[in-house]
Amino acid sequence: MSAVAAVVGAGDFARGVHPNDQKTFAADAAIEVLPLPAQVSLALSQHTGAPCEAAVKLRQKVAFGETVGNAKGYVSAAVHSPVAGTVSRITVATLPNGRHVSVIQIKPEGEHLTGQALFDEILGGEWPTAGLEGYTPERIVKAVQDAGLVGLGGAAFPTHVKLARNEKKPIDTLLLNGCECEPYLTADYRLMLDAPGPIVSGALLAARACGAARIGIVIEDNKPAAVEKLRAAVQGTPIEVKVVRTKYPMGGEKSLIPAALGRAVPTGGLPLDVGVVVMNVGTAAALARAVLRGKPLTHRIVSVTGAGIATPKNLLVPVGASYKDLIDCCGGLRPEAARVIAGGPMMGFALAQLDVPVTKGTSGITVLTEADVRRADETACVRCGRCVDVCPLNLVPTKMALASRHRDWDLARRYHLAACCECGCCAYVCPAAIPLVQLMRMGKAQMPKK
Amino acid sequence: MSEPAVVPAPAAAKEPEKAPAPAIHIAPSPHLSGGSLTTQRMMIDVLVALAPAALMAVYNFQWYAVRQIGLCVLACVAFEALFAAMRGRKATLGDGSAAVTGVILAFSLPWSAPWYVAAIGSGVAIGLGKAAFGGLGQNIFNPAMVGRAFVMISFAGALGAGAYVAGDSALQVVTQATPLTAAKKAAGDLPDLWVLFIGTRNGSLGEVSVLACLLGGIYLCLRRTASWEIPAGMLASVAVIGGIANALSGPEPALPILKYTALQHLCSGAVVFGAFFIATDPVSSPLTPRGKALFGVGIGALAMVCRLFSNYPEGVMFAVLVMNALTPLINRWTIPVPLGGLPPAPVAKKA
Numbered sequence: 169m170s171a172v173a174a175v176v177g178a179g180d181f182a183r184g185v186h187p188n189d190q191k192t193f194a195a196d197a198a199i200e201v202l203p204l205p206a207q208v209s210l211a212l213s214q215h216t217g218a219p220c221e222a223a224v225k226l227r228q229k230v231a232f233g234e235t236v237g238n239a240k241g242y243v244s245a246a247v248h249s250p251v252a253g254t255v256s257r258i259t260v261a262t263l264p265n266g267r268h269v270s271v272i273q274i275k276p277e278g279e280h281l282t283g284q285a286l287f288d289e290i291l292g293g294e295w296p297t298a299g300l301e302g303y304t305p306e307r308i309v310k311a312v313q314d315a316g317l318v319g320l321g322g323a324a325f326p327t328h329v330k331l332a333r334n335e336k337k338p339i340d341t342l343l344l345n346g347c348e349c350e351p352y353l354t355a356d357y358r359l360m361l362d363a364p365g366p367i368v369s370g371a372l373l374a375a376r377a378c379g380a381a382r383i384g385i386v387i388e389d390n391k392p393a394a395v396e397k398l399r400a401a402v403q404g405t406p407i408e409v410k411v412v413r414t415k416y417p418m419g420g421e422k423s424l425i426p427a428a429l430g431r432a433v434p435t436g437g438l439p440l441d442v443g444v445v446v447m448n449v450g451t452a453a454a455l456a457r458a459v460l461r462g463k464p465l466t467h468r469i470v471s472v473t474g475a476g477i478a479t480p481k482n483l484l485v486p487v488g489a490s491y492k493d494l495i496d497c498c499g500g501l502r503p504e505a506a507r508v509i510a511g512g513p514m515m516g517f518a519l520a521q522l523d524v525p526v527t528k529g530t531s532g533i534t535v536l537t538e539a540d541v542r543r544a545d546e547t548a549c550v551r552c553g554r555c556v557d558v559c560p561l562n563l564v565p566t567k568m569a570l571a572s573r574h575r576d577w578d579l580a581r582r583y584h585l586a587a588c589c590e591c592g593c594c595a596y597v598c599p600a601a602i603p604l605v606q607l608m609r610m611g612k613a614q615m616p617k618k
Numbered sequence: 619m620s621e622p623a624v625v626p627a628p629a630a631a632k633e634p635e636k637a638p639a640p641a642i643h644i645a646p647s648p649h650l651s652g653g654s655l656t657t658q659r660m661m662i663d664v665l666v667a668l669a670p671a672a673l674m675a676v677y678n679f680q681w682y683a684v685r686q687i688g689l690c691v692l693a694c695v696a697f698e699a700l701f702a703a704m705r706g707r708k709a710t711l712g713d714g715s716a717a718v719t720g721v722i723l724a725f726s727l728p729w730s731a732p733w734y735v736a737a738i739g740s741g742v743a744i745g746l747g748k749a750a751f752g753g754l755g756q757n758i759f760n761p762a763m764v765g766r767a768f769v770m771i772s773f774a775g776a777l778g779a780g781a782y783v784a785g786d787s788a789l790q791v792v793t794q795a796t797p798l799t800a801a802k803k804a805a806g807d808l809p810d811l812w813v814l815f816i817g818t819r820n821g822s823l824g825e826v827s828v829l830a831c832l833l834g835g836i837y838l839c840l841r842r843t844a845s846w847e848i849p850a851g852m853l854a855s856v857a858v859i860g861g862i863a864n865a866l867s868g869p870e871p872a873l874p875i876l877k878y879t880a881l882q883h884l885c886s887g888a889v890v891f892g893a894f895f896i897a898t899d900p901v902s903s904p905l906t907p908r909g910k911a912l913f914g915v916g917i918g919a920l921a922m923v924c925r926l927f928s929n930y931p932e933g934v935m936f937a938v939l940v941m942n943a944l945t946p947l948i949n950r951w952t953i954p955v956p957l958g959g960l961p962p963a964p965v966a967k968k969a
Contacts, residue, residue: 182957187650351650422957435958476640505640509649518644534649542651547713548755550657552900553845553910562954564905587956592648599655600755606646 175341175384177428179412184423184560185593187351187416187514189390194354194473194480199362201286201484202497204276208488209261210236210247213269214527215318216325217243222272228255232280233464236272239316245326245528246316250466250486251276264510264517264524271525274488287484290467295365295456297405300372305333308377308459315458316528317465321345321419321448322511324529327455330445331377340443342380343428344371344452346387346394347412347419350512353532355471356449358482360387360394363453364401370452371407373459378445383407385449386428390414416514417591421446423560435561435587450531465528472498476505476535485526491533492522506538513540514592544601555594555604561587565594569604572611585611657754660900661714663843667834668721668895674817674827675725678791682729683823687721689733693740694720701749715754719743722762722895725824726888726935727769728781729792735773739765759942760899763935770935779931782820796820798887798931801875808877814885825891828884835894844898847907851914852893852921856883859922875925889921892934902942909945909952916941 213219220237224230230249237247253276261271281289313328333339344367348356360367367385375383385402387395389411399409412418412427422433424446431442439446447455450469457463466487473480478499485494491510495501501508509516510524513534555565564583571580588608595604675683698716702709723743727736743765751757770777779799784792794800797809797819813819817827825831838844860883867876884890897903897917904913917937924933 185652187652426957432958435956435961437958501640501642503640506642507645507649508642509647513647513649515647516649517647518649519642520644536649541645541649544651544656547657547710548753550660550715550755550900551903551905552660552843553905553907554655554842556905556954557842557907561957563956564953566905567949582950583953584956584961587958587961590647596648596650597652597655599657599660601651601656603646605648609646 175382175386175408175410175428177410177412177426177430179410179427180415181418181423181427181560183558183562183593184415184417185558185596186414187596189414190351191354191357191390193352193475194471194482195357197354197358197481199287199358199469199482199484201283202486202489202494204251204280204282205486205489205493207256207273207275208249208251208486209271209273209490209525210249210488211261211263211269211271211525211527212237212247213267214247214263214324214487214529215245216323217241217245219269220244220247222258222270224255224272226255226258229253230255230274233466235464236274239313243326243329245318246314246464248316248464248466249274250488251280253277261525263527264519266517290457290484291363291366291453295369295460297368297372300376303373303376303459305377305379308373311459311462312377312455315454315464317451317454317458318528319448320450320454320468320528320531322515322529322531324527327447327451330440330447331374333379334440337440338443339378339380339440339445341382341384341429341445342371342375342378343424343444343446344383344385344449345419345424345446346385346391346398346449347424349388349414349416349419350514350516350532351416352473352534353471353512354473355469355482355531357391357394359450359453359469360391361397364397366453366456367398367449368401368405368407369460370454370456372405374445374447374452374455380445384410384428386410386412386424388412388414388418416593417560417589420560420589420591422589435584468526468528468530470494470526470530471532472535473532474535475537475540476502476508478502487526487528489526490522491519491524491526494526494533495522495535501535502537504537505535507536507541509534509536514596515590542601546602547600549600549602552599554597554599558593558597560591560593561589563588565604565608566602568611569602569607572607572614575611575614577615580611580615585615588612657715658713660843661718663838663841664718664895665714665721667838667843668725668824670830670833671725671824671827671891672721674830675823678818678826679729679789679823686727686729686731686736686823687724689736690724690727690740691717691720693737694723694744697741697744701745702753705749705753707753710754713754716744719748719761719765722824723765725891725895726762726766726822728777728822730781730784732776735769735776738772739769741765742768755901757901758945760896760902760938763896763938763942766935767939791818791820791826794820796931798875798925801878802873802931808874809882809886811881811885814882822888824895825888828890831890831894835890838894838898844894845900845903845907845910847910848897848903848914849893851911852897852918853884853889855915855918856889856922859919860884863922863926883922883925887925887932888934892917892921892938896934896938897941902945904945904948904952906949906952906954908954909948912948912952913941913945916944
């Protein structure tokens with residue numbers, strides 16, 4: 169390990185909130201493999217960017233890992249089949265975020281790896297941390313692009329775009345995001361505990377690709393076991409494990425970079441503007457598999473957790489499995505379940521029906537009970553300013569929400585509505601139960617572009 | 619006969635296999651909330667924080683304090699219900715804001731104020747101060763101060779400096795003029811700092827005890843129901859301006875008020891009460907920390923201008939009302955710079 173700490177941030181960012189982390193539901197459940205589902209539904213748009221074009225026809229046989237959707241354009245990512253089988257239907261589905269997308273349904277046929285064998289295939293085996301010189305940046309980026317790799321933290325931004333070198337904006341630091349600041353979720357935590365190998369290999373390869381000299385794995389201080397595991401795993405590599413304070417939204421890029429490096433991402437800018445690439449730990453593991461083994465992104469880890477689920481688990485699932493398959497594998501919903509959320513409770517989307525497909529960006533399914541969720545009538549804003557006191561981006565949410573509600577775009581611009589990251593700290597603390605995030609989302613969508 | 623018996627049977631047989639699906643509902647994120655914090659809880663906090671000052675008022679003014687507080691609270695709540703009904707709205711008495719307005723109005727009146735002053739003050743506070751603007755959260759001015767300003771100007775005789783004094787009363791504190799009134803007269807004595815701090819002196823009901831106001835005020839700030847920036851700014855500016863006035867006034871100033879040290883300025887009149895309970899009304903104060911500090915400094919400065927240069931012995935009420943009027947401007951001046959700096963200026967469109 170390097171003698172001087174290169175990842176120099178103070179480990180904290182200004183403002184933010186401290187929700188109860190609720191990790192105990194699934195933190196101790198080792199990664200389990202979902203039994204082969206009866207059908208997978210592969211959305212052709214499960215990433216940020218242009219939707220894919222279907223590469224298969226109805227009733228066509230597809231092999232494990234075969235491309236079923238071709239990337240269309242540069243900011244796009246191919247989709248691959250996680251099973252061998254036959255295309256049974258090409259239809260349209262609604263994703264949890266409300267987008268209507270084309271989906272390709274495949275019925276698995278023949279022999280499939282299951283259980284431990286599948287786990288070993290995806291995350292097991294040896295993951296080298298030395299002798300990676302043969303992998304040139306171009307080769308790594310090509311492999312990542314071919315594998316259809318996107319950010320697994322939730323936004324699902326195509327990874328090859330992030331890693332591609334930019335002459336004007338050189339990258340000096342790669343940060344691996346192991347914060348998992350959303351309450352309840354434990355998928356990244358279990359990955360760090362159960363398979364640190366591919367994370368470390370992936371970090372070294374990603375740093376080679378983007379040209380970063382420094383690599384930091386950033387973990388919140390409520391996950392000491394993961395810190396210990398990764399500290400052991402990075403022995404002999406230049407990677408540094410950086411422990412930061414447990415606080416929401418630490419895992420957001422705009423909070424993580426100040427906390428880990430003491431740099432602020434410019435408003436309206438990207439991490440690469442300050443020489444940083446941020447990548448989720450799960451993405452790094454998938455990147456290692458793509459580059460070292462030439463395998464596409466077909467599976468991911470999903471936390472199924474919360475007081476409303478019978479047996480909370482962390483599942484290794486094929487992309488395209490139905491949420492219902494995952495919930496059934498965890499013993500189903502308890503009678504007191506009141507809200508099923510795609511993702512975590514701070515930023516996730518509530519589901520109206522459970523038969524929706526897992527996408528590459530699905531990090532968890534959180535099932536809350538009536539006692540957990542807030543059900544209060546909105547009352548008048550008394551301008552107490554608590555939303556201002558917690559906004560990690562130093563904005564004035566109440567004014568932005570007011571401007572959105574009344575479509576006063578001058579006021580919205582004056583208060584920098586477009587800068588909002590929708591983390592939900594403001595609505596979390598609002599004594600008047602005003603749906604601030606919903607109003608601001610609406611405003612951001614409706615505000616005319618200048 | 620057999621058919622009706624058979625038809626429901628499969629359904630009944632299926633029931634045990636399939637547990638009833640829980641009713642799930644949807645809502646926008648975030649799906650959690652920060653505990654039990656509600657507007658009502660904030661108002662209860664204020665009432666709790668006002669309790670020490672209320673005890674001190676009852677100790678000093680006895681039955682008069684009980685009567686005044688009771689009258690104002692009842693009148694405010696009644697007017698809240700009345701105006702809500704007139705506006706065709708559901709009365710939101712449960713949030714406690716009308717009760718808070720009532721207590722603060724009562725605390726800002728002299729013990730001797732007649733019943734109709736309390737009633738009219740409450741009516742104006744709730745009606746003109748709040749309902750006319752659209753109810754809770756919409757008012758520009760602090761409602762209690764609107765009510766007080768109205769009755770103070772309308773009933774100058776019943777609420778002037780003379781109203782505080784009753785030379786033959788059985789109550790010890792009211793046989794003397796209020797310290798600030800005394801300080802405006804050529805022959806006034808300097809008040810004892812300890813008496814000011816503990817509060818065994820004449821004045822408006824709630825303001826007399828600095829100690830009681832501090833106890834409640836610090837509780838409010840710790841609960842974040844009141845923002846500490848406002849009292850900090852206000853107390854600092856009163857102390858600085860009072861100290862400068864004292865230093866510049868020379869050994870034999872014309873008025874005893876100029877002999878007041880910074881501490882005596884802080885501990886007299888409604889400064890501490892106003893700083894923690896009146897100026898901190900969230901609705902009529904700015905949103906950002908910087909704006910709040912500026913607002914507090916402004917109130918302190920204006921109150922000192924009234925004390926030093928006007929005919930009124932005290933000026934917290936007018937200072938609060940003037941700064942309330944400036945709050946929208948302060949909000950505009952103190953829009954925080956987002957983390958990461960201001961967004962790049964939009965590129966000018968070509969015609």
